[in-house]
Amino acid sequence: MEAKEPLIIRDKSQMRQWSRSMRAQGKTIGLVPTMGYLHEGHLSLLREAHKQTHLTVVSIYVNPGQFTPSEDLSTYPSDFHGDIKKLMSVPGGVDVVFHPHNLYDYGSSGCGDGVEREVRREKEGGEGVVSCLEERGLGHETWVRVERLEKGMCGKSRPVFFRGVATVVSKLFNIVDPDFAFFGKKDYQQWRIIRRMVRDLDFSIEVIGVEMVRDDDGLAMSSRNVHLSPEDRKKALSINQSLSKAKCAAEKGLVNCTVLKNSVTIAILEAGGRIDYAEIVDQESLEAVDEIKGAVVFCVAAWFGKVRLIDNLEINV
């Protein structure tokens, strides 16, 4: 089968027009938001979208709003042409790749006047941590906060992350106007936050969580894996291996979370990783539990070398 060339749209208003005209024809639209450097995990989201919608849009945009100046925005991997090839390899391909230059450049539109901007990358302290996007004057200043769910786990070590994610996803939702949006459950907290945001702000969009995809050795797929040395990659398997053991133990009746978290922490430390967090939380509220009684998720973030990896396993006992 000849692979379908996607339409590549870089302009917000062109994207919106496309969606409007397709909707007027009675088509449903599925959005897969990504930061590019696609892997099988992303492609599985696209495959899921094909099952549920007439048309598919994959957005590729590395969002400065979710990185702090000390994080890895500048080294985040990208390969646009490779991404297009991968998308074309999926049966059905993708209808549109939305690949904007800058989602925060408002030019002189919207407010009638010119936009004065200055990125304050060096700012620290006083007014709290800032993202790579922090601006003054008439620059971007609107942020969507999912105030309880954003606090724990990744929110602790990445203080602007979920604010940036919720905000850029709101923008993408308003630009693409999809009927369905597809998020990987590998980013479990992100998925829950987006679902909550959609509920709380009454977006007319169904958010679908898609199971994570692992490499043959069990490592959770991530665009950041490319930065792992071969040695670190082997060591990083301690995450999924210890999580799997913990899940088995829980299913056999070991429900004390301190014991389970210690087992994972020790395994990762012994392999040479640094733990950011290892938490067992309620699947819905993401509140920590002491003992596994119902539907929980065991979430881990750990550093191997300069790479921070996350992984999780749902446990239902």
Add this chain to the structure above:
Amino acid sequence: MEAKEPLIIRDKSQMRQWSRSMRAQGKTIGLVPTMGYLHEGHLSLLREAHKQTHLTVVSIYVNPGQFTPSEDLSTYPSDFHGDIKKLMSVPGGVDVVFHPHNLYDYGSSGCGDGVEREVRREKEGGEGVVSCLEERGLGHETWVRVERLEKGMCGKSRPVFFRGVATVVSKLFNIVDPDFAFFGKKDYQQWRIIRRMVRDLDFSIEVIGVEMVRDDDGLAMSSRNVHLSPEDRKKALSINQSLSKAKCAAEKGLVNCTVLKNSVTIAILEAGGRIDYAEIVDQESLEAVDEIKGAVVFCVAAWFGKVRLIDNLEINV
């Protein structure tokens, strides 16, 4: 001319369906968000909407999310049937009145599980000021913040106000999905905040600011005016009278803002009012200016008895 009976919709999904079906017929929709107890100011928004759109929706909803427990949510005036009559008195009437019971009751939808909620009206201190809506567990937790514009003027004395306004307007935008939304410039800061939010979150909506409407004596129309005693109402005229004098003085070359603000402050105090703020700010950034050089707006909030009133005048010199 026989007045048109509006369709009254109380359910979010019914509202959304109506908009979708109208849009499918090629109609444009104008939204006038209100908290009810309508006066000529609101009706002027509806008249403006008639000029620009095929169909009009007026929402009537007193939003708990923008009040603190110590503010006047419980005494906010309402008269739904009177409101409908007033809307029907406008030539062309209104197509839909969207009058939801509770925009924050998510039932068991959206997250798959039941929603545990507890209003914490008494909470103070520790985690900052809270609104009448503050919840825990699985209740509402997503807030839209327009971080610079929300800080000054009304934001100082009403710390949850603009967070609540931006959030409920986002919800209304997502539910009603209008092409145009109409806001009064009497609530100048609110109007600017909504415009900035629409730009920053890429809502596909044009926000129209409509000039404020005054009573014959010059008092800015407000639903809260009904709470003024006849004496306080007379005293309150000091606001618009002193603002007008200041504007005249500025146009004649008195551009020192300290002098101008003092003149308004003294006039209101002498009349028996209490000043919340009297500020001269840039029309776009709402940043205070020391000297009037371009397009500014002179904004005042003052208490007369138990009623807090706001007013403003644009000055372009």
